[in-house]
Amino acid sequence: MRALVVTAVAAEADSVTTGLTPHPDTFGPEPRTLPLGYPRTKFGEGYLINRRDLPGIAFDVLVGGVGPAAAAAGTATALALADYSLVVSAGIGGGFAPAAPLGSLVVADAIVAADLGAETPDGFLDVTELGFGHSVHLPPAELAARAAEATGALLAPVLTVSTVTGTAARAAALAARHPMAGAEAMEGFGVAEAAAAHGLPVLEIRAVSNVVGPRDRAAWRIGDALTALADGFRVLGPVLANWGERHEHDHR
Numbered sequence: 617m618r619a620l621v622v623t624a625v626a627a628e629a630d631s632v633t634t635g636l637t638p639h640p641d642t643f644g645p646e647p648r649t650l651p652l653g654y655p656r657t658k659f660g661e662g663y664l665i666n667r668r669d670l671p672g673i674a675f676d677v678l679v680g681g682v683g684p685a686a687a688a689a690g691t692a693t694a695l696a697l698a699d700y701s702l703v704v705s706a707g708i709g710g711g712f713a714p715a716a717p718l719g720s721l722v723v724a725d726a727i728v729a730a731d732l733g734a735e736t737p738d739g740f741l742d743v744t745e746l747g748f749g750h751s752v753h754l755p756p757a758e759l760a761a762r763a764a765e766a767t768g769a770l771l772a773p774v775l776t777v778s779t780v781t782g783t784a785a786r787a788a789a790l791a792a793r794h795p796m797a798g799a800e801a802m803e804g805f806g807v808a809e810a811a812a813a814h815g816l817p818v819l820e821i822r823a824v825s826n827v828v829g830p831r832d833r834a835a836w837r838i839g840d841a842l843t844a845l846a847d848g849f850r851v852l853g854p855v856l857a858n859w860g861e862r863h864e865h866d867h868r
């Protein structure tokens with residue numbers, strides 16, 4: 617089985633790949649220094665892919681760019697070039713308080729396009745309400761639940777936005793519309809759209825680097841979130857391999 621993990625930036629891809637690097641006690645004699653030695657290839661205009669093989673599953677970790685459009689373009693390009701069975705959107709994100717504190721993980725039970733639609737005098741209408749396409753992608757429920765349980769993540773909707781929330785008013789509006797939301801980020805829905813176009817299942821995992829709310833750059837904890845992301849992928853690798861073994865032929 618081969619899985620595509622899509623991050624926005626190289627630091628996230630490196631955290632994911634570090635987490636996927638087999639621990640010597642678990643998988644064999646690879647030295648602990650290996651995280652910096654994984655194969656890295658380039659395709660297209662500037663796309664980078666880190667490659668990492670685990671028993672039963674091969675991971676390509678793509679740096680797809682920031683925002684839903686770049687993420688969709690990068691994901692679709694990668695999916696056109698190789699045969700994958702699963703697509704994962706991964707990276708840092710903002711956490712909705714108090715459910716998703718700094719440094720925690722959120723696995724999406726729904727990937728929601730939260731600002732794709734129309735503003736009206738009566739409020740926001742999403743694209744489904746406007747009669748165009750869909751505004752939500754659902755990861756396989758069993759996979760999302762297992763991923764959340766194994767990583768200790770909150771299982772909750774993850775919102776995709778094109779504009780990072782920076783005021784209490786917008787955070788409140790998003791929370792009112794999506795009361796169960798755990799996190800917001802900028803790529804999940806784009807990755808999910810590309811995966812859906814290829815008939816593939818999608819998962820999203822976010823490590824919380826900041827609180828969704830008034831902008832406060834001094835309060836960001838990007839390093840802690842990148843560490844949490846690596847820790848998450850340390851246990852996620854075998855979970856995905858196990859799920860893939862049982863579902864590899866479902867989507868082809």
Ligand SMILES: O=C(O)c1cccc(C(=O)CC[C@H]2O[C@@H](n3cnc4c(=O)[nH]cnc43)[C@H](O)[C@@H]2O)c1
Pocket residue numbers: 624625682683707708709710711777779780781782800801802803825826827828831832833
């Ligand atoms: O300038 C700001 O105030 C600001 C606040 C949070 C994040 C940013 C970014 O430009 C990061 C975008 C990048 O990271 C993901 N991310 C991280 N936190 C959030 C968030 O609270 N809301 C949306 N996206 C976030 C995102 O997926 C991008 O890849 C700037």
